[in-house]
Amino acid sequence: MYNKSKELYKQAIKKIPGGVNSPVRAFKSVNMNPLYIDHGRGSKIYDVDGNEYIDYVGSWGPLIHGHCEPDIQNAIMEALKKGTSFGACTEKEIKFASLISDMYPSIEKIRFVNSGTEATMSAIRLARGYTGKNKIIKFDGCYHGHGDSFLIKAGSGVITFGIPGSPGVTPETAGNTLVAQYNNIDSVKNLITENKGQIAALILEPIMANAGLILPINNFLENLRNLTEEAGILLIFDEVITGFRIAPGGAQEYYGISPDLTTLGKIIGGGLPVGAFGGKKEIMDYLAPEGPVYQAGTLSGNPLAMAAGLKAVTMLKNGLAYKKLDQLGAMLENGLKSNLEKLSIPYSFNRVGSLMGLAFTKQKVVDLKTAMSSDAVFYSKYFKEMLKMGIYLAPSAYEAGFISTAHNEEDIEKTIRASYQSLKSAI
Numbered sequence: 001m002y003n004k005s006k007e008l009y010k011q012a013i014k015k016i017p018g019g020v021n022s023p024v025r026a027f028k029s030v031n032m033n034p035l036y037i038d039h040g041r042g043s044k045i046y047d048v049d050g051n052e053y054i055d056y057v058g059s060w061g062p063l064i065h066g067h068c069e070p071d072i073q074n075a076i077m078e079a080l081k082k083g084t085s086f087g088a089c090t091e092k093e094i095k096f097a098s099l100i101s102d103m104y105p106s107i108e109k110i111r112f113v114n115s116g117t118e119a120t121m122s123a124i125r126l127a128r129g130y131t132g133k134n135k136i137i138k139f140d141g142c143y144h145g146h147g148d149s150f151l152i153k154a155g156s157g158v159i160t161f162g163i164p165g166s167p168g169v170t171p172e173t174a175g176n177t178l179v180a181q182y183n184n185i186d187s188v189k190n191l192i193t194e195n196k197g198q199i200a201a202l203i204l205e206p207i208m209a210n211a212g213l214i215l216p217i218n219n220f221l222e223n224l225r226n227l228t229e230e231a232g233i234l235l236i237f238d239e240v241i242t243g244f245r246i247a248p249g250g251a252q253e254y255y256g257i258s259p260d261l262t263t264l265g266k267i268i269g270g271g272l273p274v275g276a277f278g279g280k281k282e283i284m285d286y287l288a289p290e291g292p293v294y295q296a297g298t299l300s301g302n303p304l305a306m307a308a309g310l311k312a313v314t315m316l317k318n319g320l321a322y323k324k325l326d327q328l329g330a331m332l333e334n335g336l337k338s339n340l341e342k343l344s345i346p347y348s349f350n351r352v353g354s355l356m357g358l359a360f361t362k363q364k365v366v367d368l369k370t371a372m373s374s375d376a377v378f379y380s381k382y383f384k385e386m387l388k389m390g391i392y393l394a395p396s397a398y399e400a401g402f403i404s405t406a407h408n409e410e411d412i413e414k415t416i417r418a419s420y421q422s423l424k425s426a427i
């Protein structure tokens with residue numbers, strides 16, 4: 001069933017570390033070789049052996065419109081005809097910056113980069129430069145890309161491989177990252193008290209989407225906003241996943257909280273590599289060439305990426321997509337829960353619109369500890385059964401699932417049926 005993929009993987013491991021260009025693609029935690037994808041269309045992807053799958057990974061978040069969305073493809077083609085890169089200013093950068101600013105009132109100014117990792121790295125450098133302080137607070141299990149300062153208790157990729165942080169991150173760097181517990185406001189208060197006057201920023205995923213899916217409870221975000229404001233700490237929302245995923249204005253609109261800085265990525269690239277960070281004008285103006293904090297990029301604001309992103313985001317502006325996504329999400333949630341209950345399998349299910357997390361555990365998932373109680377061995381069996389039945393889930397127990405506007409009720413029904421069979425086989 002996977003012969004060609006197997007053959008390609010054999011070739012790949014000779015020339016690429018682990019055969020992959022990003023660790024979670026290796027299927028290690030589900031004890032398989034990676035699949036090689038030939039093409040995608042709408043809600044589906046097709047591997048090199050000709051197997052068809054309904055895709056719930058969506059390139060790990062970016063593809064909210066599904067694969068090969070025609071208007072996005074056309075936007076890329078039009079841009080392509082004019083040239084792929086100039087290292088100079090283009091009009092689309094301004095249009096895109098204005099559009100994002102309209103949809104995110106907290107983003108008065110924005111700068112485009114090439115990945116989410118670059119966005120978060122740049123945002124904390126800016127926060128440090130602006131405040132003149134060195135330390136940052138992050139949360140156990142939140143993932144902010146692979147920048148040194150963030151590779152400390154950092155979510156699914158790192159969890160899956162059991163690497164506590166990573167070799168290569170110096171103790172000096174790690175020492176400036178303080179780690180708090182998500183949904184535990186006292187853990188934040190303690191760090192602020194113990195490090196009075198030394199903290200530049202607090203960064204978090206407002207909804208944790210890199211350790212399954214974990215929602216903020218008990219006014220957690222509001223309390224963080226108040227605490228950071230009182231202590232003169234910049235609040236950074238890492239909305240690389242949640243931005244444009246759960247509402248036109250992201251988690252900050254959904255929960256009504258205004259952060260000082262926001263990082264974006266994934267969806268804003270329309271499937272091409274883009275990231276961005278933005279926020280209050282007076283903070284953003286600390287960036288070179290306006291201010292002293294250096295940040296740059298040869299391909300930043302790349303014309304193809306701007307064209308794809310501008311189109312993808314424009315299509316989300318009226319908010320209609322979110323109704324459809326929520327309906328499909330609710331349908332999938334109900335079907336999956338009903339299967340799990342029929343088969344008496346313990347679970348915790350969290351969902352916001354098209355973003356969801358299923359954990360095989362008796363505990364309600366509210367933080368990393370409860371997320372990690374999910375049965376990864378069971379997941380691995382479930383994953384393989386689902387794959388055989390044409391459903392492509394993330395190849396790790398601690399990842400969120402994504403639905404796109406290209407999914408339809410037939411896809412969801414098929415998925416629910418497959419999940420019943422797969423769960424039954426996995427028991």
Ligand SMILES: *Cc1c(COP(=O)(O)O)cnc(C)c1O
Nearest residue numbers: 115116117143144145238240241
């Ligand atoms: C994916 C992700 C990143 C990193 O983005 P890359 O484009 O993979 O570098 C940062 N923060 C969050 C919340 C993410 O989900």
